């Protein structure tokens with residue numbers, strides 16, 4: 193775009209009228225140029241006053257005539273738009289807006305001149321300014337129509353709002369990431385979002401979220417572009433190594449001086465400058481967030497601190513995930529330890545006390561048979577003791593089953609659930625559709641789910657019917673136990689349902705409890721088959 197130079201020094205028409213602010217221009221309908229009467233916002237202002245005021249307006253300001261020509265500009269306007277001193281005057285004001293919106297701007301300007309009114313700064317419009325070097329920047333503009341020396345003019349004050357826009361965009365991006373972190377989404381999702389947001393926000397060519405591994409390698413966990421090389425060794429002079437060595441943000445403004453394996457992928461991308469910020473989790477250096485630009489101009493000085501806002505959120509997401517994993521692991525250990533103890537007690541009962549009781553009963557029966565026929569009282573006594581022993585044995589078997597059901601280990605879920613259903617005082621409709629045996633953790637988990645839910649129904653629900661459904665398809669094992677009782681079950685009050693939740697979540701599943709008062713109770717769980725021992 194060619195710059196239009198002012199060929200003739202601008203002279204105010206009818207110079208020296210001595211009109212001042214708020215002084216009426218002329219009686220209504222007697223305007224010297226015959227133009228439409230001024231609106232309420234119109235101000236009449238002398239050329240002298242305008243010339244005196246322009247330089248002291250803190251914002252960039254230009255005065256434009258009705259043909260769209262700049263008739264006055266202050267030094268702030270020349271500086272903001274990159275024009276030489278005095279060179280804006282005479283230039284069409286459209287030179288200050290990008291080519292693509294000049295037509296629209298012209299139409300707006302004409303509309304404005306037809307019905308001029310004051311428009312304050314920052315009223316809704318996303319406006320863009322264009323510097324002499326054709327670079328663009330966001331602006332707020334306020335307009336004030338004036339009449340000076342009988343001519344309809346407009347004063348435009350222009351403010352560069354790049355900083356505010358950037359801050360707002362950064363806040364919005366941080367808010368999006370923070371929302372993800374708060375929702376506890378997996379860190380990989382946070383990494384992907386952060387690299388995308390940072391790439392967009394900072395207008396860089398390369399973003400990489402890297403983890404420092406114990407073997408001295410750097411693993412790329414999220415990157416834009418996604419094809420960035422991973423698994424190279426720390427060393428040499430590159431941003432990731434500098435951050436690794438110092439634990440602090442680092443930058444290289446001229447990447448031609450970079451060296452080491454870390455410099456190779458970035459050089460392949462034609463990177464000129466780069467900045468890295470550490471990802472630190474509870475005082476431990478975990479990784480680095482790295483951004484790089486192909487532009488000649490080095491990344492701005494505030495890049496490090498802007499990156500740090502994001503790395504803090506990333507660190508939070510990783511810490512959350514680590515805590516969650518640690519928690520799941522410890523729950524798994526507790527569940528496994530409890531299961532092992534139950535199994536041991538079950539086995540001890542079976543092999544020890546149960547066997548001894550059986551053999552004692554047999555011995556008693558033998559003694560009974562050996563007793564002389566005339567010792568009727570003794571035989572009757574032995575008979576009662578043997579019956580008592582048999583019933584204790586029955587109770588023990590029942591008890592051992594509750595602790596760890598041998599039938600589950602031997603027969604699998606189908607028979608074990610049938611046994612549970614058979615013992616339930618409330619009739620159970622059992623529907624088991626699974627392909628043979630499942631991995632032990634899934635069988636044990638399902639068994640305890642059914643066992644606890646059936647016991648709960650018997651103890652608390654006053655239900656008249658229970659339905660148990662176990663299905664396995666689409667790689668998901670679904671378990672559902674429904675009663676038609678009083679409802680109102682919750683995790684808070686007992687230990688049974690909470691224990692089930694632990695069990696299910698330990699296997700990566702989800703336990704759902706539906707139990708509105710008066711609407712019965714449903715305990716449901718979904719467990720992934722793959723990852724739990726099923727290929």
Ligand SMILES: Nc1ncnc2c1ncn2[C@@H]1O[C@H](COP(=O)(O)OP(=O)(O)O)[C@@H](O)[C@H]1O
Nearest residue numbers: 648649652653679681682685686687688689713
């Ligand atoms: N099927 C059900 N019907 C009605 N209330 C139930 C049912 N299951 C559980 N509850 C209620 O929820 C509470 C928590 O259950 P649970 O954790 O199994 O503890 P508890 O050891 O009391 O059985 C119970 O105390 C009971 O009040």
Ligand SMILES: [Mg+2]
Nearest residue numbers: 648686688689
């Ligand atoms: Mg219970």
